[in-house]
Amino acid sequence: MKPDLENCKALTFDLFGTVLDLGGSLTPYIGEFLTAKGSGADPAEFWTQWRYRQRIEQYQDNIVDLGHSGYLEVARRAFAYVLQLNNVEASRDEIVDFMIAWQSLSPFPEVSVGLERLKPRYKLVALSNGEPAFLAHLAKNRIKWDFDAVISVQVVGAFKPHPGVYRRAAHILGLEIGECLMVSANSFDVMGARACGMRGAFVNRYGLPYEDSPHVPDVTVTDFTELADALQD
Numbered sequence: 001m002k003p004d005l006e007n008c009k010a011l012t013f014d015l016f017g018t019v020l021d022l023g024g025s026l027t028p029y030i031g032e033f034l035t036a037k038g039s040g041a042d043p044a045e046f047w048t049q050w051r052y053r054q055r056i057e058q059y060q061d062n063i064v065d066l067g068h069s070g071y072l073e074v075a076r077r078a079f080a081y082v083l084q085l086n087n088v089e090a091s092r093d094e095i096v097d098f099m100i101a102w103q104s105l106s107p108f109p110e111v112s113v114g115l116e117r118l119k120p121r122y123k124l125v126a127l128s129n130g131e132p133a134f135l136a137h138l139a140k141n142r143i144k145w146d147f148d149a150v151i152s153v154q155v156v157g158a159f160k161p162h163p164g165v166y167r168r169a170a171h172i173l174g175l176e177i178g179e180c181l182m183v184s185a186n187s188f189d190v191m192g193a194r195a196c197g198m199r200g201a202f203v204n205r206y207g208l209p210y211e212d213s214p215h216v217p218d219v220t221v222t223d224f225t226e227l228a229d230a231l232q233d
Contacts, residue, residue, distance in 0.1 A: 010123035022051070028043075039088045108205070110224045111145075114227055117228035118228055185203045
């Protein structure tokens with residue numbers, strides 16, 4: 001283990017895209033929806049567009065600062081935008097009904113074993129952009145893991161990578177921020193945590209480049225198997 005990580009006491013996990021396989025879970029539902037609408041749009045490409053737009057919606061929500069909208073709401077807005085981008089007509093009720101698919105997200109296959117390996121050494125904490133009730137459902141019924149804490153960004157009222165999210169999480173856990181390590185497949189998330197003084201692990205599941213930033217990850221791995229290897233003595 002790297003010396004910089006020896007004092008880490010808690011791992012704070014991003015859920016969406018890191019623990020939970022968003023594309024694998026949602027693309028089949030997208031395909032069914034597009035087929036029912038008579039659209040020839042590619043479901044995988046639609047998902048890529050949706051995920052990209054969702055992040056823009058989150059950043060806009062932070063910047064405009066009219067009150068935190070919540071994760072599922074910005075995801076809904078992004079879905080509506082990408083439907084228009086692909087010339088697919090859908091009513092608001094149809095879009096709201098489709099969003100139920102988010103309740104059926106599934107974790108990546110190696111997550112549970114990886115968490116079991118990390119549990120003896122660290123507090124394992126979910127630190128997510130999702131709403132509290134949504135996160136509680138996902139942790140209990142989909143990930144099926146009893147985290148030491150489940151922290152929603154709603155305690156701050158802003159989406160990651162707002163610095164208050166990382167600082168508040170450390171405060172809630174009763175730890176110095178440098179005693180926490182952010183684990184995320186989203187490079188902006190690791191960058192935001194590192195800029196605040198957290199340690200960071202980039203789970204590069206998608207083979208993407210890291211941010212052009214001095215706030216680099218302490219560890220870069222491809223999945224939770226490699227993460228457990230890197231963080232165990």
